[in-house]
Amino acid sequence: MIIAKNDLPGLLDKLMSEYEVYAPVKEGAYSLYKKIKSGSEACFGYVNSKIPPKGVLFPQSEKLFCYNMTGEGAKLEECIDSGKKVVFGIRPCDAKSLLLLDNVFNNDKFRDPYYLTRRENTLLVGMACLEPAGTCFCTSMGTGPFDKAGLDIMLTDIGDAYLVEPVSEKGGALAAGLGLSAAGEEQKAAAAKARDSAEVACRVNIEGLKARLDANFYDPIWERFHEKCLGCAACTYSCPTCHCFDIVDEAVDCNGCRVRNWDSCMFPLFTLHGSGHNPRPGGKERMRQRVMHKFKYFVDNFNATACVGCGRCIKNCPVNLDIREILADIQGEGRSDK
C-alpha cells in the first residue's frame, strides 16, 4: 500500500477520531513524541526523537491509584489507562526497546497491569530509518534501521509518498481500514533502493562482553569510567530500555495518589536504604550498575541485551561520556577515559 505525503495529515486526523495519536513533533531544534491534536503537527524529518516514545506505555510519571480517606474508610480508585493509542513514526530501535521492556513488565513473576493494558491497546506504526545518525549502532544490538520486530505497520519514505507495509495482524486490519491504494512495482522498488542506500556505519562489538562482565565486577577498570560522570539522569531518562522506577504516595490531607515515577541508577537516592546505608555509595558503583544491568543482568534474566543502539545517551550526555568507548574499553579494544 501507499500513502502520499500530502495525505498524511488527513490520515492522522482520521486516526485521531478513534485513537490517541502520538507522533514526533518539532520542539525547536529537536523532536519529541507528543499526543497530537492535529495531523499537521507531526513532523517526520527527524533522525530520532530527543526522548524515546517509551513514555507512551511507561510514562515518566503515572498514577497507579488514588485514595480518599473518609469517616467510612478508605476509597480507592485504580487508574488503568485503557485508551486506544497509536504511536505513529516510531523508529525500529524504539519499537525493539518495547519488546525488551515486555520482559520486565510481563514475566513469570510479575504482570504489570498498567503497562500491559496500554501495551495491548497501542499500535506501533514504524518509520524505517533511511538516514541513521553517526551515533546509531542498532545493527550491533540485534536490530536495525528496517527491523520490523515489534511493529504493526512499517512505513518507508520513497520521496513524495510512504510505502505502507502491514506487519502484524492488528496492523493489517488498521491499514485495511484506511482506504489506501496499492503500491506499484516501481514504488516497491523505490523503497528497496532507499533501504539499500541507508547505512549504519558505527559498530560496537559485544561479542564475549557478557562473559567479561561476568568476571570483572571487581576489576580496577571501574575506577576510571565514572570519573567524569556528573551522576545525572540525562542518559537513563533518554534511554528507551531503562525502566527503573520509584513508587511514592503524593497526598494532601486525606486525598492522595500512589504514583510511579522513572528513577535513575545514577542518582545517590536510588539505592539508599532506610538505615542510611547505601550499597552503591559512589559514582563507580552506579556506573558499574548501569553497564552491568544493560549488558549482563538483563542478559542473565531475559537472555537479551538491554540496549538498542539508539545513541541518545551519547548525544545527551553533558560531559560526552560515550557508552561505545566504555564497552570498547571493557572489551580491551581501547581506552574510554581520554
Next chain:
Amino acid sequence: MRMSKLAQAIRDAAKKLLEEKKVDLVVGFAKGSLPLRSTPCFIRKPEEAAALTWDYTCENNLANYLRKREGKVAVVAKGCDARSIVTLIQENQINRDNLYVIGVPCSGMIDRFKVEEAVDGREVLEVEDKGDALVLKGKGFAREVKLSDLCHDTCKVCRHGNPVIYDMLAGEPVPAKPEDTFADVAAFEALSPAERRAALAAEFSRCIRCYACRNACPMCYCTECFVDCSTPVWIKKTPDVDDNIMFQAGRVFHSAGRCADCGACDRACPMGINLRGMTRKMVKEVKELFGHEAGVSLDEKPALSEFKADDPQPFLVKE
C-alpha cells in the same frame, strides 16, 4: 593565539607538572567522541598529557571536579572555571595550596543548541574551521556559520574571559569587554507577573528532572539536595511545571552570590531549557543590591557571608 597553540601550551604545562611531580593529576579537556564536543579528562602520567586539548567546545566547568580532592591537582581553567574555583576556595571546598591553575583566556564556548538550530536539527558529521566561521557539514548539506553566531549567550556577555586566578597563563589575555547590561533579565523583568509566569512555565514544562543542571554546577554540592529530601517533601518527585520551577528557584536561591554565571547548567540541560534566565536574574540582584560578583576576587567576602549595618533592605522595608 590559535587554538592549536593554546592546546600545545596546556599539554606542555601538564606534562612538565606531572614529570616534576608537582601535581598528581591534571584535570583538563580531551577531544570528544562527537563533532564539536570535548570531554573532561583526568591525566595522571606525563605521557598521557598529549590527549589534552583546547578549543571553543571545552564547555564544562572543571571546578566541578576539584572539591575535596586528595593530593595535588592541576586544572585547566577558563575565566568562569577560575571564578568558581575562587568561590570554592572561599567555601573551604578547595585547598589553594594543593591546586595549580593552568589559566586559559577564553573567548567563548559554542552553544550546541545553536549549532543544531543552524542546521535545522540535522546531524553535523564534520566541521571545517575557517577561523571566524565554521562550516557545518552533514549528509547532503554544508552550512557556513559565523563563530560569533554560535557563541553561547553566557559567553557573549562574560567580562571575565581572563582567569581571575592562575599559576600560569596559557596564551595571551583576551580583550576587555563592556559592562554587562543584563538586557535579557531586564526584558524579563519588564513583563507582567502573568507573562513572567507563562514564560517560566513554557521553559520548565520541558524539564525531565534529570538534574544535569544541578550536577554540572560546581556550586551544587550539598550532601543531600533538597529535592531528594523525603522528610519533608519539599518538591514532589513527579515532574510538573510548578515543582520544576520550584526546583530551579530553590537552586538559584541557594547559589545566590555564589553563581559565577558560567552557564554550565544551561549547557548541560539535554532539553535546551533556558536556565540562565533565572540564574542571571539572581546574579543581577546580588550585583545591584550588594555590589558583589561571585568569584572575582579571593579577598572579597561572598555577599551572603558578610553583613553590613547599611546593607540595603528594600525587600523588607521601604528605603
